[in-house]
Amino acid sequence: MSDLGKEYHIAGVTVRKVQEQYLHDVPPSFLYPSAKSEDIKAIGPRLAGIDMDEDRDTLVVSIHTWLVKTPDHVILIDTGSGNDKERPRNPGFHHQTIPFLDRLRRAGVAPEDVDFVINTHLHVDHSGWNTVLQDGKWVPTFKNARYIFPRVEQEYYSSTASHNDVNIPSSGVYEDSVWPVIDAGIADFIDSEGGTFLDRFTFLPTPGHSIGHMSVLLEADNESAIFAGDVMHHPIQVERPDFNTVFCEFLDLAAQSRRRVLELTADKHAMYFSTHFPGSSAGYVTRDGEKFRWSYV
Numbered sequence: 615m616s617d618l619g620k621e622y623h624i625a626g627v628t629v630r631k632v633q634e635q636y637l638h639d640v641p642p643s644f645l646y647p648s649a650k651s652e653d654i655k656a657i658g659p660r661l662a663g664i665d666m667d668e669d670r671d672t673l674v675v676s677i678h679t680w681l682v683k684t685p686d687h688v689i690l691i692d693t694g695s696g697n698d699k700e701r702p703r704n705p706g707f708h709h710q711t712i713p714f715l716d717r718l719r720r721a722g723v724a725p726e727d728v729d730f731v732i733n734t735h736l737h738v739d740h741s742g743w744n745t746v747l748q749d750g751k752w753v754p755t756f757k758n759a760r761y762i763f764p765r766v767e768q769e770y771y772s773s774t775a776s777h778n779d780v781n782i783p784s785s786g787v788y789e790d791s792v793w794p795v796i797d798a799g800i801a802d803f804i805d806s807e808g809g810t811f812l813d814r815f816t817f818l819p820t821p822g823h824s825i826g827h828m829s830v831l832l833e834a835d836n837e838s839a840i841f842a843g844d845v846m847h848h849p850i851q852v853e854r855p856d857f858n859t860v861f862c863e864f865l866d867l868a869a870q871s872r873r874r875v876l877e878l879t880a881d882k883h884a885m886y887f888s889t890h891f892p893g894s895s896a897g898y899v900t901r902d903g904e905k906f907r908w909s910y911v
C-alpha cells in the first residue's frame with residue numbers, strides 16, 4: 615500500500631494521510647481486554663478486509679499523521695511515534711528508523727514549511743515526530759511551526775502523577791517529545807473547554823482516552839470533518855462504543871466521549887479522520903437505528 619494516502623478536498627482544505635507504520639497481528643483480546651470474543655466475532659462480518667489480518671483473527675492498526683493544507687497554512691495533526699526514541703518498555707517504538715519525513719516531502723511539505731503541529735493528546739504514538747535527535751539532543755522537527763497542545767495534557771504529563779504509573783504509555787515521552795518544544799518557546803496551549811482555532815477549526819474536549827484529549831472539528835462551506843485522535847482505535851468501536859482499549863486511561867469518560875463523537879459525526883455527516891483505523895483511515899459514520907455503522911472513503 616502507498617505510504618501517501620489519497621487527497622481529500624473538504625471544507626476548503628485538502629487532507630492527506632502520511633503513513634508512519636502499520637501494526638499487524640494485534641489480538642482483539644489485547645486491544646479490547648473487556649470485550650468478549652463472541653462480541654468481536656459478531657462484528658467481524660461487517661468489518662472491511664483491510665481491518666483485519668488475512669487470518670481474520672487479528673487486527674490491523676495504523677499510525678500516521680494527517681496533513682491539512684488550508685489556503686493559508688500547513689498543519690499536521692498528530693505526529694506518530696518518531697525515530698530514535700528510547701522506548702525500552704515499548705519495543706515496537708524503540709529506536710525506530712522510519713523514512714516518515716521523506717514521505718512528508720513526497721507530499722510536497724518540507725519540515726520548515728509546517729505552520730502548526732497539533733497533538734490531540736500527548737501519548738507516545740501521537741507526539742513522536744514533534745522532535746528529532748540532533749547531535750545527541752532532542753530538537754523540534756518543525757522549527758517554523760507553532761505546536762498546539764491541550765493544556766491539561768501538558769500539565770498532567772509534566773507531573774509526577776503520570777510518571778509514577780508504569781502502565782501509562784507516556785513515561786519518557788514528555789521529556790523527549792514535548793518538553794523540547796516548550797523549551798524552544800514554540801508551544802501554545804488549548805484550555806480544557808476547547809474553542810475556535812484559525813478560521814475554520816474548533817477544538818472539542820473529548821477526554822477519557824487520556825486526561826485532556828481533544829478532537830479537532832473542521833467546518834466551512836457547509837461541509838465538516840473531524841479529526842478525533844484516539845476517541846476510537848478501530849472500526850470495531852463504531853459498533854461498540856462501550857469498548858475501551860487497553861490504552862484508555864479514564865474508562866467511563868472515554869466511552870462517553872466516544873458516543874458523543876459518533877453522534878456528532880453521524881448527525882453532521884462529517885468526514886471522520888481516524889488516527890488508528892487501517893486502510894484509508896477516513897470515512898463516514900451513519901446511524902442504523904440505535905447503532906452506528908462505518909464506511910471507508
Ligand SMILES: [Zn+2]
Pocket residue numbers: 737739740844889890
Ligand atoms: Zn494512539
